[in-house]
Amino acid sequence: MKTIGFIGLGIMGKPMAKNLLKAGYDLTVHDIIPERMSDLAAAGAKTATCGKEVAAASEVVITMLPNSPQVKQAVLGPGGVLEGARPGLILIDMSSIAPAAAREIAARCAERGVAMLDAPVSGGEPKAVQGTLAIMAGGPEDVYEKVKDILGAMGSSVIRIGEIGSGNLAKLANQIIVALNIAAMSEAMVLAAKAGADAETVYQAIRGGLAGSAVLEAKMPMVLAGNFKPGFRIELHIKDLMNAIETAHEVGVPVPLTSGVMEILQALKVAGRAQDDHSGLIQFYEDLAKIQVRR
Numbered sequence: 001m002k003t004i005g006f007i008g009l010g011i012m013g014k015p016m017a018k019n020l021l022k023a024g025y026d027l028t029v030h031d032i033i034p035e036r037m038s039d040l041a042a043a044g045a046k047t048a049t050c051g052k053e054v055a056a057a058s059e060v061v062i063t064m065l066p067n068s069p070q071v072k073q074a075v076l077g078p079g080g081v082l083e084g085a086r087p088g089l090i091l092i093d094m095s096s097i098a099p100a101a102a103r104e105i106a107a108r109c110a111e112r113g114v115a116m117l118d119a120p121v122s123g124g125e126p127k128a129v130q131g132t133l134a135i136m137a138g139g140p141e142d143v144y145e146k147v148k149d150i151l152g153a154m155g156s157s158v159i160r161i162g163e164i165g166s167g168n169l170a171k172l173a174n175q176i177i178v179a180l181n182i183a184a185m186s187e188a189m190v191l192a193a194k195a196g197a198d199a200e201t202v203y204q205a206i207r208g209g210l211a212g213s214a215v216l217e218a219k220m221p222m223v224l225a226g227n228f229k230p231g232f233r234i235e236l237h238i239k240d241l242m243n244a245i246e247t248a249h250e251v252g253v254p255v256p257l258t259s260g261v262m263e264i265l266q267a268l269k270v271a272g273r274a275q276d277d278h279s280g281l282i283q284f285y286e287d288l289a290k291i292q293v294r295r
């Protein structure tokens, strides 16, 4: 499988698509914002005006879009992937969407002879650039085997969880852990700073102990610099926690901590901070305590 289509060239999609080009795949790209395609075109990708055109040129189509409605539009909608797909095409949706939506889209694809994996990612923009994302896939094992080298060009950890939708179940678990970690870091560091300790020194002192984490390493330097440029936008984390809460309630799992952090993110959205990186969650605590945690 050498010809790949890539739809959605945002913060994550653009570097992921670049890594596929570097790995030698023949790439056709599309984004509804045409300027987002120019870097890829300069690097050797062909451009397309819609998902249908992408599918007609490709054996495998990857989507990296904000949420379920955009994936449904790009795949099932007018001018979408299914209109241009030949039977045997493989669709890999790498967006973070609701597991139920992934199953619904896969069922519609199957009617047209198109197989689908859901394969969301974790690691953010830096790991997308390095090609070291953690990729969690769901879908038929034989389909996964056919495309796992393609996934390996974008990630350093590629694991099939189970059937379609299970990639996004793993991603929901990931997003709960990340959100709660950022909230814990924020609560703790605002306390330390307001009580009189130097925040950077506290960070240096605790990062090698049990409180150390990938979240602390990625997000604490951003907080200390007061740099909340995304990265991963608060509005996208709200979307993920919404999907997590809905999925949890569907299967009968109460998620009190996730719901609490969701309300913090909602407050930040009302305050006009939905476009900030999710490390900007700390501003909720900073506003309450009337102090800033900075270098």
Ligand code: NAD
Pocket: 007, 008, 009, 010, 011, 012, 013, 030, 031, 032, 033, 036, 064, 065, 066, 067, 070, 071, 073, 074, 094, 095, 096, 097, 121, 122, 123, 124, 125, 231, 232, 233, 236
């Ligand atoms: P983004 O908003 O930067 O990029 C999305 C891109 O999709 C944009 O360029 C947009 O123009 C394009 N798009 C939207 N609708 C489209 C359509 N119908 N057809 C074609 N293109 C369309 O978002 P992102 O940060 O790259 O995130 C993409 C997905 O990856 C989301 O599901 C997000 O939750 C997930 N994710 C993001 C990060 C991160 O750190 N940013 C990390 C892991 C996972």
